[in-house]
Amino acid sequence: MTELIENLDTVQETDVTLNVNGQTWQGSIPVEETLLDCLRRRVALTGTKRGCESEVCGACTVLVDGVPISSCSYLAFEADGKQVLTVEGLATGEELHPLQAAFARNGAAQCGYCTPGQLMAAYALLQAHADPTYEQMGHFLDGNVCRCGCYPSIATAIREAAAALRTTR
Amino acid sequence: MADGERVDIRDKVTGRAIYTEDLPEPPGTLFAAAIRSPYSHANVGAIDSSRAEAVPGVVAVLHRDKLAEFDVQIDEIDKDALHMNLAATDNPFITRFKARYDGDLLGMVVARDIRIARAAAQMVDIDFEILPPLFDAADALAPGAPILHEEHGSNLAMTESIHWGDVDSAFASAAHVFEGTFTSPTIFHHPMEPAMSGLVHFHHDVLEAWGPTNNPFSLVEPASLLLGLDEEQVRVHVPYVGGNFGAKHMTGELVVVSAMSKKLGRPIKYVATEEESFRVTARHAMTYRGRVALDADARILAMDVDLLVDTGAYFTGAAIATQNAVSSGWGGYRMPSFRMMARTAYTNKVPAGMFRNTGKNQVTFALDSLMDSIAHQLDLNPIEFRLQNMLQHGEQASVTGWTRNGKDVKIDYPPLDTDYSKLIDIACREIRWDRQPAARNEGRFAVGHGIGVSLRRGASFGDANARARLNADGSVTIEHNAPDVGEGAHTMISVVAAGTLGIPERQVHVAEPDTNYNLHFSGTSSQRTTIQMGNAVRLACEALQAEIFKVAASSLGGNAADWQIHDGRACRGDQLVELGVIAENAGGMIEAVGSYERSNRVDHAFGSRDHFAPGVAAVEVEVDCETGDVRVLKYAACADAGTVLNYSAAKGQIEGGAIMGFGAALFEEVSYGEGQLLNADAFQYRLPHLSDIPEGFSVNFIENHDGPGPFGSKGIAQTSIPCAAPAIANAIFDAVGARLTSTPFTPQKVLEAMGELKEKP
Numbered sequence: 001m002t003e004l005i006e007n008l009d010t011v012q013e014t015d016v017t018l019n020v021n022g023q024t025w026q027g028s029i030p031v032e033e034t035l036l037d038c039l040r041r042r043v044a045l046t047g048t049k050r051g052c053e054s055e056v057c058g059a060c061t062v063l064v065d066g067v068p069i070s071s072c073s074y075l076a077f078e079a080d081g082k083q084v085l086t087v088e089g090l091a092t093g094e095e096l097h098p099l100q101a102a103f104a105r106n107g108a109a110q111c112g113y114c115t116p117g118q119l120m121a122a123y124a125l126l127q128a129h130a131d132p133t134y135e136q137m138g139h140f141l142d143g144n145v146c147r148c149g150c151y152p153s154i155a156t157a158i159r160e161a162a163a164a165l166r167t168t169r
Numbered sequence: 170m171a172d173g174e175r176v177d178i179r180d181k182v183t184g185r186a187i188y189t190e191d192l193p194e195p196p197g198t199l200f201a202a203a204i205r206s207p208y209s210h211a212n213v214g215a216i217d218s219s220r221a222e223a224v225p226g227v228v229a230v231l232h233r234d235k236l237a238e239f240d241v242q243i244d245e246i247d248k249d250a251l252h253m254n255l256a257a258t259d260n261p262f263i264t265r266f267k268a269r270y271d272g273d274l275l276g277m278v279v280a281r282d283i284r285i286a287r288a289a290a291q292m293v294d295i296d297f298e299i300l301p302p303l304f305d306a307a308d309a310l311a312p313g314a315p316i317l318h319e320e321h322g323s324n325l326a327m328t329e330s331i332h333w334g335d336v337d338s339a340f341a342s343a344a345h346v347f348e349g350t351f352t353s354p355t356i357f358h359h360p361m362e363p364a365m366s367g368l369v370h371f372h373h374d375v376l377e378a379w380g381p382t383n384n385p386f387s388l389v390e391p392a393s394l395l396l397g398l399d400e401e402q403v404r405v406h407v408p409y410v411g412g413n414f415g416a417k418h419m420t421g422e423l424v425v426v427s428a429m430s431k432k433l434g435r436p437i438k439y440v441a442t443e444e445e446s447f448r449v450t451a452r453h454a455m456t457y458r459g460r461v462a463l464d465a466d467a468r469i470l471a472m473d474v475d476l477l478v479d480t481g482a483y484f485t486g487a488a489i490a491t492q493n494a495v496s497s498g499w500g501g502y503r504m505p506s507f508r509m510m511a512r513t514a515y516t517n518k519v520p521a522g523m524f525r526n527t528g529k530n531q532v533t534f535a536l537d538s539l540m541d542s543i544a545h546q547l548d549l550n551p552i553e554f555r556l557q558n559m560l561q562h563g564e565q566a567s568v569t570g571w572t573r574n575g576k577d578v579k580i581d582y583p584p585l586d587t588d589y590s591k592l593i594d595i596a597c598r599e600i601r602w603d604r605q606p607a608a609r610n611e612g613r614f615a616v617g618h619g620i621g622v623s624l625r626r627g628a629s630f631g632d633a634n635a636r637a638r639l640n641a642d643g644s645v646t647i648e649h650n651a652p653d654v655g656e657g658a659h660t661m662i663s664v665v666a667a668g669t670l671g672i673p674e675r676q677v678h679v680a681e682p683d684t685n686y687n688l689h690f691s692g693t694s695s696q697r698t699t700i701q702m703g704n705a706v707r708l709a710c711e712a713l714q715a716e717i718f719k720v721a722a723s724s725l726g727g728n729a730a731d732w733q734i735h736d737g738r739a740c741r742g743d744q745l746v747e748l749g750v751i752a753e754n755a756g757g758m759i760e761a762v763g764s765y766e767r768s769n770r771v772d773h774a775f776g777s778r779d780h781f782a783p784g785v786a787a788v789e790v791e792v793d794c795e796t797g798d799v800r801v802l803k804y805a806a807c808a809d810a811g812t813v814l815n816y817s818a819a820k821g822q823i824e825g826g827a828i829m830g831f832g833a834a835l836f837e838e839v840s841y842g843e844g845q846l847l848n849a850d851a852f853q854y855r856l857p858h859l860s861d862i863p864e865g866f867s868v869n870f871i872e873n874h875d876g877p878g879p880f881g882s883k884g885i886a887q888t889s890i891p892c893a894a895p896a897i898a899n900a901i902f903d904a905v906g907a908r909l910t911s912t913p914f915t916p917q918k919v920l921e922a923m924g925e926l927k928e929k930p
Contacts, residue, residue: 046191047184049411051361052443052851059361087184100182104174107817110825111655112181113188113361113411138860145851147361147412148655149828150821151859152866 021089038076058144061117087116102157110148202286206268214296232276260483262421269482272448334506339471343462351535362411363446370436384692413654415523447849452524457535471506486522493528501624526887537895596787599805617904621896627780631691633705643749657818669710696884708763724754784888797916811876811883830893
């Protein structure tokens with residue numbers, strides 16, 4: 001423990017360039033900083049939520065180069081040069097992404113704390129399966145806990161969003 | 170906002186909703202970490218924080234020996250009013266001489282950086298004398314058990330009893346007597362936003378605090394007393410709250426950092442980890458032993474129940490949980506005679522507090538499993554048996570001759586205001602169940618049907634105040650102190666305000682809770698918000714409307730009675746006026762306050778109840794007879810909403826309650842052993858996931874517009890959770906003929922009940 005304390009002031013830093021929601025963010029960060037902390041504290045995007053900090057609950061899910069990851073357990077420097085998509089990057093101006101619109105319409109959020117993570121996992125699901133089955137939803141969203149128990153509404157919202165996206169493609 | 174959308178939903182799907190941890194930190198903010206007992210039971214000897222204080226970046230440490238240094242009003246610590254965690258009478262904001270659970274708070278460290286604070290909190294040296302821990306209520310009440318609170322002389326925290334009729338004669342003359350014992354373990358709330366976090370800032374002689382809570386006033390009294398402030402000097406705000414379920418109350422941690430902020434003059438942020446969040450509170454474990462006497466026609470004559478409640482380390486929710494358990498002991502059943510005696514014990518577990526439908530889920534599991542079991546043992550259709558023995562619409566539960574704790578009490582329960590046969594019909598139709606038991610299954614997978622029914626006595630006592638203000642731009646702001654913890658309280662306020670005033674919802678702005686409004690509310694809990702806050706908002710809006718008409722009449726002509734509001738504008742005959750004009754005519758704004766109160770009548774049995782909140786679930790399950798694994802294939806929940814105010818939020822409450830009940834029925838249990846809390850993390854504590862929930866999941870309401878809330882609404886938030894465990898247990902019995910008497914229904918317990926496992930592995 002004493003060693004840890006001594007090391008607190010001598011954190012090794014590294015320069016990174018992230019592309020977050022289409023915008024470039026450059027800066028120097030401690031090598032052990034998680035992408036979650038970097039997004040929330042440096043990029044100032046607090047939509048991504050801290051939950052269990054152990055890659056179980058899914059509240060911190062973001063996409064890195066299109067792949068859903070738990071940003072609480074992903075070091076920020078690993079995202080150097082990559083595309084990061086967070087909940088703030090889904091809407092176009094005030095126009096909601098079809099997934100957001102379907103979540104809103106179906107009341108697929110109650111307390112809303114897991115919602116950014118649910119949306120990002122659902123986004124990855126629809127990238128992989130344009131017309132997902134319930135089993136595929138379960139597979140993609142099983143790492144995203146909703147204690148308010150919105151699962152049936154989330155499933156309905158995903159189905160509606162998938163249908164909307166299929167007609168616009 | 171689109172029609173019917175929750176008022177908060179746009180913020181929540183875009184990431185714009187700001188929760189406590191998202192708040193920008195004021196300049197100079199320090200970060201706090203908690204000093205906790207790693208032992209479940211230990212005497213606290215010398216505390217030496219010098220190593221922690223020497224760490225560069227550490228600004229201060231507060232613990233038992235430094236209370237005076239931080240100007241904490243030590244004399245106030247043991248006074249009842251201070252006790253944190255709701256109604257506790259023995260839970261001071263930090264523990265000083267004895268740690269009674271793994272996680273008991275001993276102090277806080279603040280530093281310029283959260284990592285430094287957390288590391289330094291581990292460097293506070295404490296001499297613990299480890300004592301044997303108790304993790305079971307029966308063990309705690311056994312002779313010779315170590316005593317947690319020496320001043321009580323035993324581990325018995327309280328007793329509670331209710332009695333009417335002549336139970337003993339009924340049993341003596343009964344044609345049939347059945348009995349069963351059912352247990353429910355401790356479980357955790359697990360709100361997605363960890364509980365306890367907060368930001369406090371003592372500045373300009375005011376302690377300002379932001380925290381996730383269902384009741385901002387819960388910090389005002391303890392903080393003002395301990396810090397020697399007037400109540401007006403404590404101002405609490407509540408940003409978005411990431412789930413509650415009973416876990417989001419103001420805690421000792423916030424009082425400690427408040428004292429430190431006052432002394433240091435710096436803002437302090439405390440961010441709890443998930444493992445700490447697991448140690449805020451829990452659901453009471455209970456063991457229920459019930460006996461039922463019936464006549465030759467299978468009519469219930471009497472019931473006699475013994476209940477053992479485990480409240481954990483402190484009194485916290487003991488009174489409410491125990492009283493709720495006893496007052497729900499007969500559910501919706503007709504009981505000519507009834508007796509229930511509860512004993513509540515201290516153990517060295519995380520103190521149990523409020524948990525969605527506090528005290529009643531455990532009892533409903535037992536009662537409705539027992540009733541189902543009796544029907545099967547008498548070879549009767551379990552639904553027909555229930556309907557024969559349940560109260561009917563308009564029927565009054567026995568209201569004469571009640572004694573509570575040996576004293577005569579008055580009963581003010583209203584007659585039953587709902588129709589179980591309708592609720593049951595709807596739920597059974599949804600899962601396509603014809604109410605007949607399944608044909609005996611053969612092969613590896615067995616399918617069965619079951620129902621669970623519950624009766625909750627409606628909104629609890631409390632008071633609510635709201636202010637409605639017409640602004641110069643024609644919008645209406647509602648000020649209040651009902652945090653929206655996810656259930657849709659702010660949407661309800663918006664619907665009620667718009668509907669009462671006759672304006673579209675987009676013209677209504679629901680403000681964030683702030684104790685500075687000086688509008689008291691008893692808290693978003695106990696299924697009280699729609700009734701009590703809803704009526705306060707309605708009254709405020711009715712008063713505002715009367716004021717608007719007065720101003721309109723005096724400034725624009727006519728009499729007040731000539732004016733109306735239609736579609737967001739004031740009108741008198743052909744004259745149409747924007748509401749903003751009327752506000753301008755009144756000097757820029759018009760406001761009015763509405764107040765609603767249901768008092769706690771102490772001479773009555775269990776306070777004051779204004780309506781009933783029934784729930785029904787019908788389920789189809791599949792049991793894997795080889796592995797004991799249970800899958801729910803179809804689930805139908807049905808509630809009597811009186812009037813649904815917002816479909817999306819109402820459906821969410823029923824859906825979410827049922828799924829929380831799923832978790833308790835199938836997966837959730839807090840494990841203690843080896844002197845420790847063993848599974849206080851998301852890895853080891855199994856929560857329900859999407860893949861656990863059947864695609865065939867339905868929610869239905871009956872609406873007779875007969876509730877005491879605005880527009881005939883009733884409370885519904887806690888109606889679906891108690892039905893899940895009995896419905897699933899009863900369906901398992903239907904499938905495989907095995908009676909599950911203890912939640913969660915793990916594969917091992919299922920195989921044991923089926924007789925497949927002769928010995929525990």
